[in-house]
């Protein structure tokens with residue numbers, strides 16, 4: 001290994017080096033030990049998110065530059081993105097006193113022509129680094145400037161030294177880099193890191209898998225992406241679809257799926273409470289209480305669940321279905337089967353309002369079926385809480401609904417055989433696990449054998465690819481059929497100037513005796529007050545003018561939950577016709593008489609969120625409307641996005657579009673488990689590779705479930721190193 005000799009190493013680093021180092025450990029070497037990276041550079045890189053050699057390896061080029069043939073400036077075509085090499089013939093800074101920034105204007109020439117270079121708000125390092133006479137490579141979009149002169153605004157650029165002619169026949173990687181670090185330095189350090197540590201890259205895929213999917217060795221692929229050879233195809237490199245890219249993405253997805261597969265096996269091997277299927281009195285009675293018949297999909301999913309709970313394996317099942325598909329009924333019928341067998345069921349919802357709603361909706365059925373119920377939320381006064389929890393702990397209350405308050409200390413449900421989590425994306429993995437554990441809390445023992453089964457419900461459809469990643473260790477039931485007679489919610493996008501039309505549409509519905517929601521977006525704390533002020537003002541204005549005769553309620557995030565509930569109840573009971581709200585109604589509130597929903601600042605919502613909100617209306621048999629007010633009509637992207645809502649009613653298709661537009665983190669609204677954070681894979685773009693990687697991982701586990709074969713050894717090491725902690729794999733096998 002080529003040790004940096006220029007400075008003496010601090011003792012800790014000495015240790016690091018002399019310890020018997022695994023390849024994986026070596027990749028954790030801090031960047032300051034790479035030749036050429038001093039403490040200051042290391043700090044700049046760390047601030048940029050690059051701390052270790054491994055970070056640097058996975059910091060892939062975002063673009064490749066084809067220097068095998070660089071065009072002359074004379075060939076520049078306005079509107080295209082291109083690369084030119086020339087001499088900086090002039091450079092001039094102008095201070096804009098009114099705006100207090102510097103504009104930097106340069107002129108790049110070659111033997112054929114010249115092109116203007118412009119940097120607005122030029123930072124000092126830029127002003128100082130450019131001097132007339134330098135040889136420069138610039139890359140950017142060519143625009144028409146004043147007097148027909150071609151120019152580039154804020155081009156990427158590189159200073160070319162004397163030895164750069166070498167680089168001219170090559171394909172060069174272009175990296176994102178800290179402002180103060182030159183691109184050329186990034187390239188040098190990567191070369192250095194590859195020379196010293198490239199051999200330590202952990203890499204192993206089954207040979208047959210590589211052959212089937214025409215993959216390269218992942219470590220070689222990674223190196224190739226940093227040092228592309230001249231014969232590669234630049235356009236596949238630039239679209240992240242080169243064989244090397246595919247190989248690394250596959251590698252990343254394969255190991256995650258391997259880990260999820262192992263977790264799933266663990267689940268399967270854990271013993272669940274056996275819930276026999278023969279007893280189903282309650283199911284029969286409930287069926288006769290219903291005013292509708294279950295859909296085919298509901299019946300099918302119920303059977304999937306029943307079969308799961310009959311076996312001795314514990315169930316982890318996600319119910320996926322579009323908004324309004326009737327997930328609650330599926331969970332209720334499953335609960336009845338469990339209750340019929342003398343066990344307890346616990347439902348957990350993310351908000352008090354939603355927990356109450358489930359409780360209120362199901363309570364009448366429970367009464368008719370003589371099932372004792374309890375509601376456990378944070379709103380429960382301490383004294384009452386004590387009594388309620390004591391009742392629950394006796395094991396004689398079969399149906400318990402609540403919020404996070406359920407997974408706090410002191411809750412003990414000794415005969416729990418089923419946990420239901422609604423709007424599960426609001427909960428983290430840890431919280432889901434704790435609900436499963438409350439059987440054992442306090443006394444440390446359950447009075448029944450086996451773990452409770454878990455049923456999770458998603459709020460809105462999750463794209464298949466994302467579900468495979470987030471819930472790859474679970475079974476998924478698709479509730480892919482809507483109850484009959486549902487009309488699609490008529491959706492239209494409006495601008496502020498069309499407000500009158502919007503109000504008239506609302507008035508029309510109110511006059512027919514229906515109700516309306518007006519929603520403001522969920523915003524960051526810094527903006528929250530402003531939005532609450534807006535919403536409050538809007539509600540006041542409506543109260544005094546347009547909707548005077550119908551009554552206008554208001555709920556917002558800064559109200560106490562008691563105030564909020566009061567306003568919600570007034571709306572639910574039809575006392576007010578319009579409910580203006582910020583944030584709180586997005587979860588599954590069910591008010592069938594509400595037929596119109598106005599969404600203000602619709603451009604700020606994700607599409608799936610809009611779909612979820614829209615699902616709040618159209619629950620009854622009357623036609624329903626969703627009016628999206630776009631407050632940023634100048635933004636063509638926002639407008640285009642919102643148009644998707646006008647056309648598309650299928651929640652799964654909307655979810656796919658949303659994932660592609662915003663990425664997994666944003667899509668979910670919460671970073672729940674870190675499983676969606678990939679170094680390279682992009683679930684919207686790489687869903688095909690994901691399907692393949694999953695199939696290969698499953699096939700491998702089929703043959704070698706415990707990863708005990710000799711070929712599995714390298715894989716087991718890589719798996720534990722990458723996912724051991726995040727997936728809580730412990731010692732695999």
Ligand code: ADP
Nearest residue numbers: 292293294295322323324325326327328329483
């Ligand atoms: P989601 O799947 O979005 O949670 P819900 O479970 O809240 O949907 O169901 C939406 C509405 O549809 C509820 O009012 C529910 O009573 C009703 N519903 C459920 N199943 C059926 C069915 N098979 N036929 C008619 N209506 C149904």
Ligand code: MG
Nearest residue numbers: 327328422588
């Ligand atoms: Mg629901």
